[in-house]
Amino acid sequence: MESHKIDELFSALKSVKAPCGFEEKVLDKINRAKKRIYSFALRISFALAAILLIFFAEYRRAPIYPSDILISDSEVAEMENSLIDDFFANEKYKLFP
Amino acid sequence: MEEKELIKGLKRKDEEAFRIFIGRYKDSIYRIIYSVAGAAGGAEDIAQEVFIAVFKKIGKFNEKSSLSTWLYRIAVNKCMDYFRKNKMKTLELKDNLIFERDNSEERKKIAISLISTLPVRERFAMTMKAVEGFSNGEIADALNTTEGNVRIILFRARERLKKEAKKYGIT
Structure with a gap:
C-alpha cells in the first residue's frame, strides 16, 4: 500500500466529531467538581472559624497564673494574727473574761 | 475570544470561557483519542477526562507553551494512563x-x-x-x-x- 493511500485512509477520520451533548456532559461534570471544591472549602472555613472561636473564647477568659495563688510569708503571718485576734476577741474563748 | 483572554477566563474558572474552550477543541481532541483508543472504546470518557483535567490543572499552566499544545499533552497523558489501566487492543x-x-x-x-x-x-x-x-x-x-x-x-x-x-x- 502506498503512502498516499494511507493518508487517504486516515483522511476518512477527519469527519469524526465529538458526540452530541459532549459539551454539556463536560460542563456538567465541571460544575459538579466546582460544587465539590466549594463545599470542601466551606467545610474547611467553618472548621477554621470554629477553632478560632474556641481559641479566642479561651483566651478572653481571665487566666489564673501561679503567682496569683501564691501568698507571701508576711501575708500568711498577717492572716494568722488576725485569725488569732478574732478568736480571742470572742467572749466564749476569752482567757481572762 | 483571544487565547490570552481565554486563559484568563479559564483560570477564573469562568463557565463561559470553558464553554468556548470545549467548543473550540472538542472535535480535534475527540478525533485524536477516537483514532488512538478507538479500538479499545471509551474515547468519549477519555476526552471528557481531558477537559476536566484542564479545569483542575489550569492554575498550574505557566503559558510557556500554547494552550493547545498543553491540551494535546494532557490528551496524550490521559490516553497513556488509560492504556496502562486497560489492555491495548488490536482490531x-x-x-x-x-x-x-x-x-x-x-x-x-x-x-x-x-x-x-x-x-x-x-x-x-x-x-x-x-x-x-x-x-x-x-x-x-x-x-x-x-x-x-x-x-x-x-x-x-x-x-x-x-x-x-x-x-x-x-x-
Missing part, C-alpha cells in the same frame, strides 16, 4: 477488505484497525500528522520529544502500516 481486520474511495465508513474502520496495530506513540504521531495535519514541531511538543524523533516515529509508523495493510490484503 483484527476482516480478510480481503477492499479499499473503496467512496465508502467513508469502511475507510474509517480500516484506518482505526490499522492504527490499532501501532505502538501508542506511533498512533499519536500518525493521527496528529495524517488526521489533524500538525507539524512535526507541534507533534514533538505534544509528545514531549524532539522533531527528529518525531520524523523517525512517523517513518516507522508508515512502514508498519504498509506491512499491516499488505498482510490483510488491502488493495
Whole structure:
C-alpha cells in the first residue's frame, strides 16, 4: 500500500466529531467538581472559624497564673494574727473574761 | 475570544470561557483519542477526562507553551494512563477488505484497525500528522520529544502500516 493511500485512509477520520451533548456532559461534570471544591472549602472555613472561636473564647477568659495563688510569708503571718485576734476577741474563748 | 483572554477566563474558572474552550477543541481532541483508543472504546470518557483535567490543572499552566499544545499533552497523558489501566487492543481486520474511495465508513474502520496495530506513540504521531495535519514541531511538543524523533516515529509508523495493510490484503 502506498503512502498516499494511507493518508487517504486516515483522511476518512477527519469527519469524526465529538458526540452530541459532549459539551454539556463536560460542563456538567465541571460544575459538579466546582460544587465539590466549594463545599470542601466551606467545610474547611467553618472548621477554621470554629477553632478560632474556641481559641479566642479561651483566651478572653481571665487566666489564673501561679503567682496569683501564691501568698507571701508576711501575708500568711498577717492572716494568722488576725485569725488569732478574732478568736480571742470572742467572749466564749476569752482567757481572762 | 483571544487565547490570552481565554486563559484568563479559564483560570477564573469562568463557565463561559470553558464553554468556548470545549467548543473550540472538542472535535480535534475527540478525533485524536477516537483514532488512538478507538479500538479499545471509551474515547468519549477519555476526552471528557481531558477537559476536566484542564479545569483542575489550569492554575498550574505557566503559558510557556500554547494552550493547545498543553491540551494535546494532557490528551496524550490521559490516553497513556488509560492504556496502562486497560489492555491495548488490536482490531483484527476482516480478510480481503477492499479499499473503496467512496465508502467513508469502511475507510474509517480500516484506518482505526490499522492504527490499532501501532505502538501508542506511533498512533499519536500518525493521527496528529495524517488526521489533524500538525507539524512535526507541534507533534514533538505534544509528545514531549524532539522533531527528529518525531520524523523517525512517523517513518516507522508508515512502514508498519504498509506491512499491516499488505498482510490483510488491502488493495
